[in-house]
Amino acid sequence: xxxxxxxxxxxxxxxxxxxxxxxxxxxxxxxxxxxxxxxxxxxxxxxxxxxxxxxxxxxxxxxxxxxxxxxxxxxxxxxxxxxxxxxxxxxxxxxxxxxxxxxxxxxxxxxxxxxxxxxxxxxxxxxxxxxxxxxxxxxxxxxxxxxxxxxxxxxxxxxxxxxxxxxxxxxxxxxxxxxxxxxxxxxxxxxxxxxxxxxxxxxxxxxxxxxxxxxxxxxxxxxxxxxxxxxxxxxxxxxxxxxxxxxxxxxxxxxxxxxxxxxxxxxxxxxxxxxxxxxxxxxxxxxxxxxxxxxxxxxxxxxxxxxxxxxxxxxxxxxxxxxxxxxxxxxxxxxxxxxxxxxxxxxxxxxxxxxxxxxxxxxxxxxxxxxxxxxxxxxxxxxxxxxxxxxxxxxxxxxxxxxxxxxxxxxxxxxxxxxxxxxxxxxxxxxxxxxxxxxxxxxxxxxxxxx
Numbered sequence: 500x501x502x503x504x505x506x507x508x509x510x511x512x513x514x515x516x517x518x519x520x521x522x523x524x525x526x527x528x529x530x531x532x533x534x535x536x537x538x539x540x541x542x543x544x545x546x547x548x549x550x551x552x553x554x555x556x557x558x559x560x561x562x563x564x565x566x567x568x569x570x571x572x573x574x575x576x577x578x579x580x581x582x583x584x585x586x587x588x589x590x591x592x593x594x595x596x597x598x599x600x601x602x603x604x605x606x607x608x609x610x611x612x613x614x615x616x617x618x619x620x621x622x623x624x625x626x627x628x629x630x631x632x633x634x635x636x637x638x639x640x641x642x643x644x645x646x647x648x649x650x651x652x653x654x655x656x657x658x659x660x661x662x663x664x665x666x667x668x669x670x671x672x673x674x675x676x677x678x679x680x681x682x683x684x685x686x687x688x689x690x691x692x693x694x695x696x697x698x699x700x701x702x703x704x705x706x707x708x709x710x711x712x713x714x715x716x717x718x719x720x721x722x723x724x725x726x727x728x729x730x731x732x733x734x735x736x737x738x739x740x741x742x743x744x745x746x747x748x749x750x751x752x753x754x755x756x757x758x759x760x761x762x763x764x765x766x767x768x769x770x771x772x773x774x775x776x777x778x779x780x781x782x783x784x785x786x787x788x789x790x791x792x793x794x795x796x797x798x799x800x801x802x803x804x805x806x807x808x809x810x811x812x813x814x815x816x817x818x819x820x821x822x823x824x825x826x827x828x829x830x831x832x833x834x835x836x837x838x839x840x841x842x843x844x845x846x847x848x849x850x851x852x853x854x855x856x857x858x859x860x861x862x863x864x865x866x867x868x869x870x871x872x873x874x875x876x877x878x879x880x881x882x883x884x885x886x887x888x889x890x891x892x893x894x895x896x897x898x899x900x901x902x903x904x905x906x907x908x909x910x911x912x913x914x915x916x917x918x919x920x921x922x923x924x925x926x927x928x929x930x931x932x933x934x935x936x937x938x939x940x941x942x943x944x945x946x947x948x949x950x
Contacts, residue, residue: 529760531909533929534705534713535584536748536763538741539577539721540891542729542770543568543901545738552735553742555749556905559763563907564915564948568898569922571769573849574809575891575900578614578644580768580922581716586624587926587940589850593624595645596852596859597806603815603858607798609875610813615659617648623857627712627926628652630935636711639704642697643714654708656700658716660684666700669707675699690722691740698744702751709757711933715748717741724889729771729899734889758908762932764925765905769891772808772899774872777885778836780810780865781877787830789823790877797877801827803865805873808893808900811861824862831863835882836871839894840864849894866894910950920945 545551546560571580572589578598579590586593599614600621622645628638632651639654640646647657656666662681670676676696684693694717701715720737727733745765752758780803784790790799800816801823812827814820824842831840843854846864854860867873871882872890893900904920910932927944930937 529909530711531932532709532711532713532752532757532761533932534715534748534752534761534763535925535929536745536765537581537584537716538738538745538765538767538903539716539718540724540729540769540771540889541720541738541741541767541903542899543767543903544770544898545730545734546903548730552739553745555742555746556765559745559749559765559907560905562913563763563905563911564913564917564945565906566904566917566920568901568919569766569904570919571895571900571902571922573851573895574806574811575769575893575895575897576806576809577721577768580902581644582622582624582626583922584766584768584925585627585714585929586622587923587930587937587942588624589923591847591850591852591856592939593622594852594857594859595621596811596861597804598644601804601811601813601859603802603813607800607815608796610802610804612804614644615647618646619648621645625937625939626651627929627933627935627937628714630930630937631712631933634933634935636933636935637708638712638714639701639708639710640714641701641704642693642716642718644716646714654704654710656697656704658685658718660700666703669703670696670699673703690719691737694719694740694744698747701748705748705751705757706755709755712929717744724771726889728773728887728889734771760909762906762908762911764929765903765907766922766925767903768922769902770897770900771889771891772869772893772897773887774807774867774870774890775885775887776836776871777874777876777883778810778834778867778871779874779876779879779881779883780805780812780831780834781875782879782881783827783830783834785877786881787827803873803875805875806892807872807890808867808897810865810867810873812863812865814862820862827863831865836868837865838868839866841866867892869893869897869899906945906948912948912950915948917945917947 599612628651852860
């Protein structure tokens, strides 16, 4: 175990337990509050471990409903799945294919994922907060994604927070954070500290503003699992810390006097697995002369963009597609470590958008075998050995990619254990609770968990 991880574990076990998180009985006719908490990358299989140090999560699950597993959408990446959770549609409809907008430079250089773009340029679907705003309901968000510039959100403390924002000013006034720390939020800080401040923000929004819908994303679990792998001592430390943050939010609902009308949805966006081999599909494109070096950089009309267990290939020159798609499909099919190579038409059966609908849709969609992951390198070997890293992005039917689902609180049935469910059923369920409409969401709500 790395020394910093051992220290974190020692600190965690010294934190005193808070009072029971079990919600009080709801009173008839009360206006519901829905709090969605995502624990990034938490694998469903971790909940099977009786030694999992997450007492808050376990208590909420015992008092409410849980699923054995929740199937994410493809690609099994953070932003596409967070968007699915609040729209009820997959990437074929909402068009979010990466952790931001995939941008293609005009000079033929490598595609770039741009996270800080307006929601309306990125998300091609109606969200819960859009529907809530139409009904006069309010929304708060903390570290949620694909939500920048959203008009239906009243209170927010973003992944990249604005020091002049209302919630940031409140945290600064309460001496929970300094203005300088907010301005340099992602630059001079640790993942655990950022989760702490994001939790401060979620507590602030809940207690001061009490929105009808609160979206809250915890990220440290993803960061540490990428570095050390899932179900490792470092990962367990991150799980335990996420549980402490969750406990603070439950206590905030109790102290604000709204616990008896609050419904918690504790979810993850995807699971995790480990890789020890790397596939560099752009190297194959260089070998085939489709990417050429110009000065210090490569340029071309064909590129791949890696997403861990998957990679997306884009042919920007449409006139080349008919010849290149079958040629490259054959070449990648013969590559060690690649599990599937799908044309765009084939990938649509996996929930990938059509190239006719969006430039975010790939011409080929690649998935990796267990133990392998894709990267964006342009030189070296096509397939190489690497140190162990945690990865996601694999086909959503992979057992390791299965996500967490727990619902608990007012009007949630207790003792319900569901089989495997789709994460596309979350948004219709919350829409039913809030009495709002998501007409594009075709999956049924989870009526079996509602009283």
